[in-house]
Amino acid sequence: MKTGGRRHDAIAREPHALPSPPRTTRHARGPARGTTMKAVLFANTDWYLYNFRRSLAMSLRQQGYDVLLISPPGPYGGKLRALGLRWEPLPMARRSLNPLREAALLWHLVRLLQRERPMLVHGFTIKCAVYGSLAARLAGVPARVNAVAGMGYVFTSPHVKARLLRPLVRGLLRLALGGSGARLILQNADDVALFRQAGLVDPQHIRLIRGSGVNCAQFAAGTHTKAPGDGRMRVLLASRLLWDKGLAEFVTAIRQLRLQGCAVHALLAGTPDPGNPAAVPEATIREWVAEGLVTWLGHVDDMAGLLGSVDVVVLPSHREGLPRTLVEAAACGLPLVTTDVPGCREVVTDGIDGLLVPKGDGEALAQAIRRLHEDPGLAQRLGEAARLKARSQFDERIVIQRTLGVYAELCDPLAVPAGSSL
Structure with a gap:
């Protein structure tokens, strides 16, 4: 299977009522010569990283990026390491609402990012978007990319617990997704309209990339x-x-x-x-x-x-x-x-x-x-x-190329000093 340049260009220009990212060539190929860009990929399960973002991590590594994958512990962490990828477990419980546990998780993330000093943190799902972005802000990470597949349980469930959490999560999302150093990747046009209507993010910072890609x-x-x-x-x-x-x-x-x-x-x-x-x-x-x-x-x-x-x-x-x-x-x-x-x-x-x-x-x-x-x-x-x-x-090659284009908008190693806060 081949996706020729002509076909891919047509796809990239597909109208989706979103601002086009700046055209770039050097960054889409990876870091500039003589620099090493470090990216952290953060998901709520190691299974997700292995099955949905393994190809992205491998592509980043092949292009000279230093990549760290983080998630709660699980059996797929070892599989990621067997591929030569760096993976670290986090003390994260997906359903936890315990304030002390959640504060400890946030502090753990801040210390990890301060130690690693990445240029970019890419979070997947709403909880990872919130925690990863807040920790990135506190640790002085310049760029934050978040890929959210829909509004999640808190915004879509009619249950009382979800409705009670909604104002808090809405405020955290505005804080996490805001700022010139942030981009939000959504997977379908309906979610783009929903996030715009909710006023959770600057529409100029939304990018539409359909899915995580399939080989x-x-x-x-x-x-x-x-x-x-x-x-x-x-x-x-x-x-x-x-x-x-x-x-x-x-x-x-x-x-x-x-x-x-x-x-x-x-x-x-x-x-x-x-x-x-x-x-x-x-x-x-x-x-x-x-x-x-x-x-x-x-x-x-x-x-x-x-x-x-x-x-x-x-x-x-x-x-x-x-x-x-x-x-x-x-x-x-x-x-x-x-x-x-x-x-x-x-x-x-x-x-x-x-x-x-x-x-x-x-x-x-x-x-x-x-x-x-x-x-x-x-x-x-x-x-x-x-x-x-x-x-x-x-096809995953299309998705990865467009994702790298989002990284390139935020991570010009010649223009953005490491450790600066955007």
Whole structure:
């Protein structure tokens, strides 16, 4: 798979109602000769760093950056180190609201940044954006980049706890995201409009980069692994097992298809996320398995292999930044069914490269799956169009190049003295 210069230029100029970053060439290739730029990548899980930002870290290192990855401890830290990357664990609990614990985390980050003296801190998710940016300000780090996939639980949940936290988090976000040395990366146009409306950041400092990038060539290579099955169409939902990923609607759709005599084999890949208030209890998942509705695969490392073994991928999510699962499936040339919500409709245009259904509508989801089951020609056309879109818009090389462009706006090593505060 190649993304030629002409095609990439067209993508880079895609209108998205945002100010264009200054044109640059030297910084997009890495630090200036004779300088070493240090960047810290901060996420709320080591799993996220390994699966979503490993290629960015490797690219930065190849271009001469000194890269440090930080996250709470976990099994993927060792995998990052095995790749030759620096990774350090943090004393961070994702769901903690204990003021003493949170103050200790912030102080730990400040001391770490004072020790490392990076030029830039890049935080992922809202909590990392807030803590990473506040610590960077206190430690005198010149540049702050934050990539946020949506407004997060505090802003989207109707629960009382979320509503009570909203004013505090709003104030912290304004402080964290503000300043001329900060940029905010969002993944879809709906979130751009939402952040603008909320007044959380200067619109001139928002950049739209669609997703974290996928190695499309790797996933395309997995499309010929399908083994002979039992004749049923294999339908996969792969995600964190959260209610707001549409698991209830998926199960409703499978029940309805079974009652209609539609031969489908429903696969569910992923694990419950106890750090998220919307986590589906494992007991509930096991009830679905016992009922014969789904085959639960648990955590899957080889997503390319799994996608190469199925016929359709669905994601009936309630809202996304930009869903990587759909992009990976698109790169495999699979037909997609997802909801007409922010993030998902960035990947799928209804009837062109997939099918869109209303949020929360299990019956509509069943109808869309049945449509693909009964019309293999349509499924093939949608899959082929999805593959072309993934290659031209969501390949990791495009995302990494645009991310480096954001770094270049902030980190001119000849113009910004190390340790200065912006």
